[in-house]
Amino acid sequence: INSAKDVSMHYTEMENLIKQKYPDVNEVTMTIEPMHRSYSGRELMIGVIRDPVFGPAISVGLGGTMVEILNDKAVALPPLNEYMVEQMIAKTKAAKYLKPFRQLPAANIKALVNTLLSVSSMVSELPEILELDINPLIVDDRGVMAVDARIKVQISHQLTPYSHMTIHPYPHELIQYYQLPTGANICIRPVRPEDADMEKDFVHRLSERTKYFRFMQALQELTPEMVVRFTQIDYDREIAFIAVTEEKGKPKELGVGRYMTNPDGHSVEFALVVSDDCHGMGIGTRLMKTLMQTAKYKGLSFFEGEVLAINKPMLSLVKKLGFTIEPVPGDKEVVRVVKDLRM
The missing domain is CATH 3.40.630.30 (Gcn5-related N-acetyltransferase (GNAT))
Known part of the structure; x- marks a missing residue:
């Protein structure tokens, strides 16, 4: 979407589809964000899934439309610290992808590490989260951008803090x-x-x-x-x-x-x-x-x-x-x- 005219056209198209499916809807409101462009961006993915035995597990690896084919994934149990995150990244095929090659500068590893630490904190503090996917997460020399994200939640009646986790986070x-x-x-x-x-x-x-x-x-x-x-x-x-x-x-x-x-x-x-x-x-x-x-x-x-x-x-x-x-x-x-x- 590259112009105001395109925004208007796509809004009208989506509005009509929504009203066809939900006739009782009278007004449709949408949020618009700037298009993210990065000539040196690498597409990664971050995922979270709740295991019934081990609790939440966090994964990171190559992302994009071919994530299932690439099957590049390193997994760890939260709470994560900086050392653990760096070790996770090093185990992936994406580790080489993040380094400088051809005319692309090295990706901002620090920003990626901080993103994984933030995801770790989020799933540690919020037992409602069952699944989370950020794909793609665009990483370049300037930082990171979550282009698409999905979170599956459920109501939690947990009384004891962190009882959904195998390892309790740093207090x-x-x-x-x-x-x-x-x-x-x-x-x-x-x-x-x-x-x-x-x-x-x-x-x-x-x-x-x-x-x-x-x-x-x-x-x-x-x-x-x-x-x-x-x-x-x-x-x-x-x-x-x-x-x-x-x-x-x-x-x-x-x-x-x-x-x-x-x-x-x-x-x-x-x-x-x-x-x-x-x-x-x-x-x-x-x-x-x-x-x-x-x-x-x-x-x-x-x-x-x-x-x-x-x-x-x-x-x-x-x-x-x-x-x-x-x-x-x-x-x-x-x-x-x-x-x-x-x-």
């Missing part, structure tokens, strides 16, 4: 900010997979004594398996809050507290450690209170942990927070600390 609502007595700005937030290097550096900086208090064994460095375990978590069953500040323009971890739900579904086991140079600044107290508030909000009843009997700073902290301290039968080196969250 942005739990991020908080405050200031240390020293004037340093601190962010306490749930850990992310991207924090792997920062978590490894944090443990590396701990003294031998602090490492022993935290892990109850001699430990020099986190193994790759431990790094993954500590940073890639299921936010429904467990949580890990890290205290982060900026130092020389880079994020620096000052402390971390975490809990994991026990098999009984009513109690959690917690762990806490603060950097040696930050003891006495209230970071541990703040992390513990944040952990307990989160557990209580999720309907959990008991907050529990095992502490070395010689770990006097930790025992002092839990006493201040109202924990009871109990001996562990047959083990004089460890005590059990318990807090009833219902009180």
Whole structure:
């Protein structure tokens, strides 16, 4: 449609067809958008389908009229992060198509990544979405444009947030900010997979004594398996809050507290450690209170942990927070600390 005359002609044609099919319609209103033109555009598709077992699944690949023939698709379960999206794109045939070739500039990969992240957020927050197709999604050096989209929805009576998903999304609502007595700005937030290097550096900086208090064994460095375990978590069953500040323009971890739900579904086991140079600044107290508030909000009843009997700073902290301290039968080196969250 290239002119005002064409717009008028097509409007009249569509209006007549609609009134023939629906005689009771007296007035037809239409929305008109600019024609999208891109000499360097690549046609991709983004799809979402709700699996009865795994929940929503997001796919990306080559799009256009030959999408079924090309059968180019990479699939992942939301919530997606930037790393996961980049890996999805790299697995498709479209990955080469997006690079510069002949006289075409490289496509704007960042815009495509952001689009997939937005789709991930949408299907995570809206359980009503059963299916979604964006085809074609035009990607060029300037950005992206959804030329055609279809969404299939149903009324949702879901009461528990994210129960339609296998993996719970990153809980942005739990991020908080405050200031240390020293004037340093601190962010306490749930850990992310991207924090792997920062978590490894944090443990590396701990003294031998602090490492022993935290892990109850001699430990020099986190193994790759431990790094993954500590940073890639299921936010429904467990949580890990890290205290982060900026130092020389880079994020620096000052402390971390975490809990994991026990098999009984009513109690959690917690762990806490603060950097040696930050003891006495209230970071541990703040992390513990944040952990307990989160557990209580999720309907959990008991907050529990095992502490070395010689770990006097930790025992002092839990006493201040109202924990009871109990001996562990047959083990004089460890005590059990318990807090009833219902009180």
